[in-house]
Amino acid sequence: MKPVLLLIAAVLCARADELARTLDDVARIASVMVDGDVCQRIVTARAEGYIIKGHPRDKWFGSDNYDVNHGPYIQTKKTLMRLARLNPAYYDVNLWMPIGESPRKIHVVIRNDREISQFWTFGTLVQDMIPEMREVLETDKRVTVRQKPGIVSVLAPVHNSLGDVVGLVEVVGREKPDAHENVK
Amino acid sequence: MVSPQRASLICGALLFVLPVRAAEIRLLPEYLRPDPFGAIVTEDRKNTAATEPAQVKLRVAKRGYASMQIVVYAEKPGSYRLRVTAPPPLEVDVFREWFHKMRSGGAYYPDALIPVSGTHESHIPNPDNRIENQKSEAYWLDVWVPAGASPGEYAIQVTLNADGKQAAARVPVTVLDANYPSDDVIAIDHNSYGSTWLPALYPKAAKQEDFYTSAELFRLIHAHHRIFYEHRGLYHQLGYGHAGKVAPEFAPELEGTGRNKRIANWNLFDRHYGPLLDGSAFANTRFGAKPIPFVYLPINPDWPASFLWWGEPGYEAEFVNVVSQMERHFREKGWTQTRFEMFFNHKKRYKGYPWDGDETRFEADLPYFAEYRRLLDKAVPGQSPVKFVFRADASWMLAEQARKQGGVIDFWVNAGTILSWYPDIVEMLKKRGDIVWIYSGTPEVAGPASAITFNPLRAWLWGIDGYIHWLAVSPGPDPWFRFDGGDTAMVYPGSRFGVEAPIPSIRLKAQRNCLQDLALLDTFKKTRPADWLKTEVSKRYNGLGPEDWWIAHPPITREPVQEWSNADIDSASRRSKARFNTLDANAWERVRRFLHELVTERK
Numbered sequence A: 001m002k003p004v005l006l007l008i009a010a011v012l013c014a015r016a017d018e019l020a021r022t023l024d025d026v027a028r029i030a031s032v033m034v035d036g037d038v039c040q041r042i043v044t045a046r047a048e049g050y051i052i053k054g055h056p057r058d059k060w061f062g063s064d065n066y067d068v069n070h071g072p073y074i075q076t077k078k079t080l081m082r083l084a085r086l087n088p089a090y091y092d093v094n095l096w097m098p099i100g101e102s103p104r105k106i107h108v109v110i111r112n113d114r115e116i117s118q119f120w121t122f123g124t125l126v127q128d129m130i131p132e133m134r135e136v137l138e139t140d141k142r143v144t145v146r147q148k149p150g151i152v153s154v155l156a157p158v159h160n161s162l163g164d165v166v167g168l169v170e171v172v173g174r175e176k177p178d179a180h181e182n183v184k
Numbered sequence B: 001m002v003s004p005q006r007a008s009l010i011c012g013a014l015l016f017v018l019p020v021r022a023a024e025i026r027l028l029p030e031y032l033r034p035d036p037f038g039a040i041v042t043e044d045r046k047n048t049a050a051t052e053p054a055q056v057k058l059r060v061a062k063r064g065y066a067s068m069q070i071v072v073y074a075e076k077p078g079s080y081r082l083r084v085t086a087p088p089p090l091e092v093d094v095f096r097e098w099f100h101k102m103r104s105g106g107a108y109y110p111d112a113l114i115p116v117s118g119t120h121e122s123h124i125p126n127p128d129n130r131i132e133n134q135k136s137e138a139y140w141l142d143v144w145v146p147a148g149a150s151p152g153e154y155a156i157q158v159t160l161n162a163d164g165k166q167a168a169a170r171v172p173v174t175v176l177d178a179n180y181p182s183d184d185v186i187a188i189d190h191n192s193y194g195s196t197w198l199p200a201l202y203p204k205a206a207k208q209e210d211f212y213t214s215a216e217l218f219r220l221i222h223a224h225h226r227i228f229y230e231h232r233g234l235y236h237q238l239g240y241g242h243a244g245k246v247a248p249e250f251a252p253e254l255e256g257t258g259r260n261k262r263i264a265n266w267n268l269f270d271r272h273y274g275p276l277l278d279g280s281a282f283a284n285t286r287f288g289a290k291p292i293p294f295v296y297l298p299i300n301p302d303w304p305a306s307f308l309w310w311g312e313p314g315y316e317a318e319f320v321n322v323v324s325q326m327e328r329h330f331r332e333k334g335w336t337q338t339r340f341e342m343f344f345n346h347k348k349r350y351k352g353y354p355w356d357g358d359e360t361r362f363e364a365d366l367p368y369f370a371e372y373r374r375l376l377d378k379a380v381p382g383q384s385p386v387k388f389v390f391r392a393d394a395s396w397m398l399a400e401q402a403r404k405q406g407g408v409i410d411f412w413v414n415a416g417t418i419l420s421w422y423p424d425i426v427e428m429l430k431k432r433g434d435i436v437w438i439y440s441g442t443p444e445v446a447g448p449a450s451a452i453t454f455n456p457l458r459a460w461l462w463g464i465d466g467y468i469h470w471l472a473v474s475p476g477p478d479p480w481f482r483f484d485g486g487d488t489a490m491v492y493p494g495s496r497f498g499v500e501a502p503i504p505s506i507r508l509k510a511q512r513n514c515l516q517d518l519a520l521l522d523t524f525k526k527t528r529p530a531d532w533l534k535t536e537v538s539k540r541y542n543g544l545g546p547e548d549w550w551i552a553h554p555p556i557t558r559e560p561v562q563e564w565s566n567a568d569i570d571s572a573s574r575r576s577k578a579r580f581n582t583l584d585a586n587a588w589e590r591v592r593r594f595l596h597e598l599v600t601e602r603k
Helices: A002-033 A036-040 A045-053 A070-083 A131-139 B004-014 B215-229 B267-277 B313-333 B363-379 B398-404 B423-432 B449-462 B506-526 B530-542 B566-580 B587-602
Strands: A091-099 A105-110 A143-145 A151-159 A165-174 B016-019 B024-029 B058-062 B064-073 B078-085 B091-101 B108-116 B119-124 B136-145 B152-162 B165-179 B187-193 B234-238 B253-255 B262-265 B294-296 B339-343 B387-394 B411-415 B435-440 B466-469
Touching: A002 A070, A002 A091, A002 A143, A002 A151, A002 A165, A036 A070, A036 A091, A036 A151, A036 A165, A045 A091, A070 A091, A070 A105, A070 A165, A131 A143, A131 A151, A131 A165, B024 B152, B024 B165, B058 B064, B058 B136, B058 B587, B064 B078, B064 B165, B064 B506, B078 B091, B078 B136, B091 B119, B108 B136, B108 B506, B119 B136, B136 B165, B136 B506, B165 B587, B187 B435, B215 B234, B215 B267, B234 B294, B262 B313, B267 B294, B267 B313, B313 B363, B363 B387, B363 B398, B387 B398, B398 B411, B398 B423, B423 B435, B435 B449, B449 B466, B449 B506, B449 B530, B449 B587, B506 B530, B506 B587, B530 B587
Parallel strands: B058 B165, B187 B234, B187 B466, B294 B339, B339 B387, B387 B411, B411 B435, B435 B466
Antiparallel strands: A091 A105, A091 A165, A143 A151, A151 A165, B016 B024, B024 B064, B064 B136, B078 B119, B078 B152, B091 B108, B091 B136, B152 B165, B253 B262
16 A cells, blocks of 8 residues: 555655746746836835825725726736746746835735635735745745645746846646635 | 613513413514523614514515514423414415524524424424523514415414423414515625635535536525525625636636637536526526526626737637627527626736726726727627626715716616715616616624615615625624624525525515515505605604615715725714614514505505
8 A cells, every 4th residue: 555655645746846847937937027117117106105004994995095007017917927828737927026114015916817826815915024935035036835735836036127126926836726716 | 762671571562472381482573583591682672662562463465475483482491392384375484593602792693594394393402502591492484475365364373382281372464465576676686706615614515526517516506596586685606706717617618719719618607507597496486487687797807808918909809709609698598587797896906907897996997897898889789688787886986987987887786885975876877777786784683683674775765776785695604603793694504404505594584574565665656656655664664764864975075085995984974874773673564564554555
C-alpha cells in the first residue's frame, strides 16, 4: 500500500511543480509587460484619501467611495487578461498595490474572471501587508507561495519608468479548477 | 401606547384556554408568537391595542389561507398527542414551531416551521429543542380554502391527549364569498447568490459525486423556487461573481471567440431553468403550474463577451451572437412569460471592473449602461415575444439615474429608504411604464411579528410593483441554538428534521397572508377611490396617512450624492423610522378586518 501512496504523492508534487513553473514563466513576462506608471494612475486620489482617512460614523465610507480612472484600469486589466491566456493552465493574473504609508497596507486593484487568489478576502478593500508581498516589493524578486492546498501563487514585481517597484502581480493557479469559487 | 402590564393582561385575554389536568390547549392568532414558557414574546406584547377579540376566529376568502397557532401547555413534563382536523373541502397543514435561542441575550423566538402530520405525538420539554424548563410547544396551522369551497361556516377541531385525559377545542372558520386573486399586486422576491451555500445547508445531498451537475442540485434549487412560489413569492439566484465568473449551472456553455463565439451546449441551463420557465417545477402545488415571472440572466461584463474586447468590435460581435442565440432558444421553447433580466451586480470595490453596475454612485459609470442597452437592442429583435428587461439596482444616485436613463433601464430596484425621499421619481417611472421595486433587509424575529407586512404594504401604498429581501436563504452558522436573528433568512434547511429541502418560517407565512390580502384589497380599486382605500388601510395599520410613508426631499437631497455617507442617510431617515417603531402585533389584523368588511359590503 505504501508504495502506491508514495507514487500518488510524487505525481501530485510533480503536477504542483509543473504548475509553479508555468506560473513563474507567466510572472516573469508580467513583470515586463505590466506598466507600473499606468498602474499608479488607476485608483483615484479621492478614493485613496477616503480609504486612508475613513469616516468616524460610517464603516463603509471607503468602499462606497472607491473609484478608479477608467482608462488606466481598462488598459491594465486587458494586459492581465492577455497574460492569463499565455498558457492553457487554470490560472488568473491579479494586480496588487501598496497603499498608505505607516503601516503600509496592500490592496488588490484588479482581479480576473476565474476569481482565484490566495490572499484576497472576499469583500475586503484593504489588507495588512502580506510578508511575501513585502518581500517582493523590497527585493524586486519573484516569490512563489503555497499557502492553501492545491493553489500556487507566483508574486512578481511591477515597475514604473523610474525603476521603482510600485506593485506586484499575483499569478495564481489551481491544480484542480473550481468552477464555483467566489460565485457568491 | 399601552403599558407593559396592561399589554400582558390583554394578551392573557387573547388566550383561549382549555385545561385538562396534564396539559392544555391554547389558541393564538397568527401575529402573537408564543415563547416556550407559556407567555407571548415581548415584542408582540408591545403597543397592543385593547380592542382585540377574546377568541380566535378565522375569516378567509377562497383560494387562500387562514393561519393561527396552537400552543400545548404543560406544567409538568410529559408526552402528548395532538390531532387537528378540518371539514372538507378545507385542508389543514400543521407545523411544529422551532424556538430559536438567540445568540445575543439568549431569548427564545419561534420561527422555523417543521411540517408534521395532522396527528402528532411529542413531549414537553422537547428533547430536540433542548430548552430548560420548557412548558409549552407551539404549532402553526395553515387552513387552505380551495376555490371551489362554498361560502359559510366551518370549524377546525383540535384534540389533545395527555396522561390518559382528552381536551378539545373548536376554531370557527368563516369562508367569505370572494376569491383571493391568483396574481399578486406586489411581487415579493427572495434573493440569493450562487449555489455554494447549498452544501453547507444540505451536506447529505452535497455528498453526491459531481454535486454541481447532479439532479440533486437542481432538485434543491427547484425546491427553493417552489417554497417561495407556494407562499406567493419569487426566488432569484444570481449566477456570477463580482469579477465575472459564471457558475456552469447558470449559463449555457460557450465556445469560440470573436465572430465565432457561440453557444455550444444548453444541457445544464435547460435542466436548471427549463422546469422553471415552463412552470412544470410547480406542478401539483395549490396555485398550479406557472412559469416564474422573473429570472436573472448570466450577462455580466465578462459574459458572454470577454472584457478583453471591451470597446472593440469583438465585444459587440460576441455579445450580439450569443444573446441572439439565447433569444432564439427561449422563443423556440415557448419561454415567453418570464422577464429575463440583464442585471449588473458588480461593484468597483470587488475589483473586477472599473464601474459600478450595482448601486452606482459615480456619473462616469452611466455610459456603460447606455452601451449595454444598445447591445441588448441589437441582439433582440424588436418584435420578439421573449421579454428581456434591463434591471438596475439603484441607491445613491437613483434620482439622477431615473431622470437620465429613461429608455435605457426599464426595471428599477431601489433602496427603499432613499426612494422614500422621491415620490415624484416614482410617479415619473410609473408613467414611463417601468417596473419599480424596492429592496431592504428582512425584519428580524426579535421585532414584532407584524413587521413582515411593512414592506409589502409600503410598496402597495407607494403604487410600485415589488419588494426584494436582498438575501433570504442564509440563516447563519447555527440558526437553532445561536441564532443571528434571521435578517438574511426567510426559510431554513430542513435537513435537521429529515426534510432535504427548505422549510418555511412564521415570517414567510405571515407575509403570504398579507400578500393575498393586498391582492384582494387591490380589487376594490375598481369600485372605490384608490386614495380612499390607501388612507383607510394606512390609518388602520399604524394610525398614519399615506403621505406619512414618504419623507419628500429632505435636506440631504440638495447635497451632492458623492458627499453622502451612510450616517447622513440614517440621520435623514430617522424621522421616518420613528414613525414606525410603535408598530404593534395586531397592525395587519386591523387591515384584514377592514378588507373583510369591504368583502361583506360588496355582497
